[in-house]
Amino acid sequence: MSAIYITPPMASPSNRKLTGLVAATFTPLTHQGEINLSLIEPYIDYLVENQGVHKVFVNGTTGEGLSLSVDERKRLAEEWCKKGKSKLQQVIVHVGCLSLKDSQELARHAAETGADGIAVISPSFFKPTSADALRQFLQEVAAAAPQLPFYYYHIPAMTGLTLRASDIVEGIEETIPSFRGLKFSSSDLMDFGQCISKCPSHWSQLYGVDEQLLGALVMGASGAVGSTFNYLGNRVNSLLSAFDEGDLRQARTLQIQDIISYAVKQGFDLAVNKQLMCQVSGLPLGPPRLPLLPCPGSKAQSIAQRLQQSMPHVAVSAAPKYQFLPVPDSFLANPRSPPGQ
Structure with a gap:
């Protein structure tokens, strides 16, 4: 993979820009429906050794985060951070919940556990009715762990949110100093492009629709968070390299x-x-x-x-x-x- 996608190895977690491939991890469960922490370490080894993926997004949609209890999410975050400490470059923990208090509790826990950043989805039962209302919610969660890079997780197909991401992130760093970008999981490339146009250089613009990644790279994505990178990481790393080298024909072949x-x-x-x-x-x-x-x-x-x-x-x-x-x-x-x- 080319240099522009490589994270500086000695950068501190608070200043390290999140780029390249980030695997949205699955949550291992037993057939009785309990979380299976014993699989986290071999899971990490597989990602690093077999797929060339060194960054993870834990307890998100792929990880069934909103179907897990607060305690389960804490235990998973602890295991990913502990077992990934010497093997992974960055562990981002999704802490969004329907409850503000639960989100804040998970944010504080992520900071204590050693996560490299936190992400938050919009509440989806009582939905925010305006971009300002959502920014206030995000601000309260970010304030619980101000030392961690904070990412907004935009996935309207799951939240039912009708607000545009570009409206949500406009001016957001004025109220959330730790804001460092967003995971954009929508096929609306126009909205994504408008986010890019408002993006300072230290923000990460991470695309989350794996099957449309090439289009997002053309728009200016700095990386991607996705479920298929768990098992197609090597192939998508090759796509990133082909795109960076200007070989669009090869990049298209790898995308399809x-x-x-x-x-x-x-x-x-x-x-x-x-x-x-x-x-x-x-x-x-x-x-x-x-x-x-x-x-x-x-x-x-x-x-x-x-x-x-x-x-x-x-x-x-x-x-x-x-x-x-x-x-x-x-x-x-x-x-x-x-x-x-």
């Missing part, structure tokens, strides 16, 4: 990925995405948490077959290291019974 096109046809929900990660990495990350249902066995088998066609070297080489158990169709009827029992 058969397995992602297939996954989109399968719905590309969290269950499908987690199934892809399990199949490629060999890590038994378990099912999603209710109310999300696990990937049916028939669909899991179809995904495995497509992976063998699209990425035979990955699917085969990763399999021996960790046991992988596809979820049978019968599991849907009783989702707390382990497969095969």
